[in-house]
Amino acid sequence: MISIALAGKPNAGKSTLYTAATMADVDVGNYPFTTIDPNRGVTHVRTDCPCVDREERCGDEDCHDGTRYVPVELLDVAGLVPGAHEGKGLGNQFLDALTDADVILQVVDAAGATNAEGEPVEVGEYDPVEEVDFVEAEMDAWLAGILDRNWESVERKSRSPDFDIEEALTDLLTGFGATEHDVTIVLRGLEYPDDPIQWSDEDREVLAAEIRARTKPIVLVANKADIAPPENVERLRETDKPVIPATADGELALRRAAEAGAIEYDPGDGDFEVVGDLSDQQEQGLERIREVMEEFGGTGVQAALNEAVYGLLDLIxxxxxxxxxxxxxxxxxxxxxxxxxxxxxxxxxxxxxxxxxxxxxxxxxxxxxxxxxxxxxxxxxxxxxxxxxxxxx
Ligand SMILES: Nc1nc2c(ncn2[C@@H]2O[C@H](COP(=O)(O)OP(=O)(O)O)[C@@H](O)[C@H]2O)c(=O)[nH]1
Ligand SMILES: [Mg+2]
The missing domain is CATH 3.10.20.30 (Beta-grasp domain)
Known part of the structure; x- marks a missing residue:
């Protein structure tokens, strides 16, 4: 199954997004890992079901009246803080968990209501653009460290007459999810010494960064869009990554209301309909979410999952x-x-x-x-x- 990992600093909204996205009534029994690991769940990407082109809807449990939900794995990993690759915070645990991931959803607090360490500050006090690059920087440094620590094995192999650098590097990087094809493509775009003994730290850093970018691409979730200053979202859009504005706790509220029968809402819908009884307070809360959805075309949670799978990974x-x-x-x-x-x-x-x-x-x-x-x-x-x-x- 395609695997998506949530990354980001503490308090960005990862667990909220995870809880919302994995709430759908999946048959957990089909996915053995969900009982072993509470931070590994099943969510879905959304597409049209082919049954829309027929007279009758298919009735599959993943088809909601012609909207099809295709299962993918979602990982909620410990919050990442700068310095994680040196073991700061729960850094190594986080980075190990990434090994399985095909793509990263980096949850950013677009409201700027938490500092670099994830501690609460006033809304707008911290600049979220500052936190955009640190997740990839940590991943790159961590992978470069793995190359450094194991480079001797590449040097040793290079003394053999049938030495093949692509093979040797694949052996090192396969644990990170890189295939020989990935290594081949990346090496083709780099200049490096033929003899592994001549490689500099910088050569290894560049290789690590290229492999990471290829095997763990990143979508930015500009979360807390409901309270974010609009210019923050705009400035995040100017970075080099795809950006999806979102409200994770808005999505969570909608899923809970839908489960309780109070609203009709399918994940990824641009709007919802009230169909049950609500207190005034609940109604007000939901109407605020509706305003955010009008601005961004939905809560952004489904859009982010879809962007990762159909956009960045380019799957069909x-x-x-x-x-x-x-x-x-x-x-x-x-x-x-x-x-x-x-x-x-x-x-x-x-x-x-x-x-x-x-x-x-x-x-x-x-x-x-x-x-x-x-x-x-x-x-x-x-x-x-x-x-x-x-x-x-
Ligand atoms: N305003 C707002 N708050 C949110 C949103 N998503 C999450 N939060 C809040 O941010 C805080 C941290 O969320 P959490 O999911 O625990 O963050 P994590 O540390 O990244 O897992 C909680 O108080 C959430 O309710 C959102 O979209 N908007
Ligand atoms: Mg969390």
């Missing part, structure tokens, strides 16, 4: 089926599964995502929307419904 959603006419699996469930794949993936990649055996036994595929066979080199598109024909199915 493909829906494998066994029956190309009814879009069902063998049991008759309509559109039972959704897979997130890198854009550019073909039907065989989808087959492998479903199961290694299905991929190994791949024969051909059918585009169920068009009801025709597609070639192996066809690039899948968002929302494709595909029947895989395999010796294994």
């Amino acid at each position: 959603t493909a829906f494998p089926v066994q029956n190309e006419t009814h879009w069902t699996d063998a049991k008759g469930n309509v559109l039972p599964d959704a897979f997130l794949l890198p854009s550019g993936s073909g039907p065989r990649d989808l087959a492998y995502a479903v199961h290694t055996d299905i991929g190994d036994g791949y024969l051909h595929a059918v585009d169920a929307r068009a009801d025709r066979r597609i070639g192996e080199d066809t690039e899948l598109e968002e929302g494709d419904v595909i029947k895989i024909v395999s010796t294994a199915s």
